[in-house]
Amino acid sequence: MTNKTFNTLDCSIASYQLIKKESEKYWENIKLDTCWGWQIQKDSKWKTGLSEIQLEDFQKKLGLTFSESLKNYFRTMNGLDKLGINNKAGEGEIEFGTTFYSYPDDIDTIKSQIAWILKENNLTDNTLNVPPIIPYLGHRFLILDEEESVLSMYGNDIIFWAENLSKGLASDIFSIHATIDTDNIKMNTFWNKRIM
Template sequence: MKKRQFQKLGNSISSFQQIKKESEKYWKKIDLEICWGFQIQEGSKWKKGLSEPELEDFQKQLNIVFPESLKNYYRTMNGLDKPGIDNNGGNGDIEFGSIFYSYPDDIPLIKAKIEWIMEANHVTEDIIKNQNVPSIIPYLGHRFLILDNEEVVLSMLGQDIILWGDNLSKGIALDIFHFPNSKPKKIDTNSFWNKKIL
């Protein structure tokens, strides 16, 4: 994917179809690095997108109403057909695991990631209710879509929270194609993520 294509990405189905096509082409020949964290295997392809009944069930199981951007993403693709590989920096056993979370396989993992961020940032049920904290949903590793009117993507690793992408498609493209991210902006965890950028 070229930088000008990236800059035009929105949250339409056609944007996600473009990411799907370009990423599968990109993954046809990809070398694994000796590093920490899950990497995409050569020849990986996206699994088929979800039907409307599957999307409904996905939302019910998470007790989250998906915005149209997230629905369009999952209508187009639903995780990868090969697991990610973590070679642990060459210092141990190779591990396999999910990269882009999929329905229904990764529902427990998605729930656990949400709980972890809530606990790490001391977000209780009372705070959610009284301070109108928007829902969050991870789609890859520690990348979370914030489910409010702005729908930005944050990289959330405990209390280390930065702006990752202006929208879901750009957040996904940044991780796949490794475009240089603009200067990351730190999030004020005391205002949680609903007030966003300092």
């Protein structure tokens, strides 16, 4: 994906379809690095997107109301058909695990990731005026508020990652590190105030 294409991404189904198509093509020839951390396996494909009934059940099981952009993402794709691989830089036994979270396989993982972030930030599910969060990959979280920015959240270590979900996905898949225009981001919202 080029930077020019990246800059046009919004949270429409068309943008997610483009990400799906380009990422599957990209993964056809991907080579694993000898490093720590999860990587996508060669020839990985996205699982089929969710139906409206599945989306409703997903929201109900998480106790969340998804934004339209999150629904569009899950309507288009729902995790990968192959587990991610962590070759531990050649220093141990190779591990396999989830990369992009999917329904229904990762409901418990999603819940535990949310609970961990809340605990590390001294919050509870019942803390007032805290916009809900949902991880889509590892420690990348979509903030379910009016801005819908993506933050990288590891405990209470929080940084901006992307201005929307489609750009967050593209940044993670294609290693695009675009400058985030913080002029259009409200720095006084709940989670943004916690950015390091």
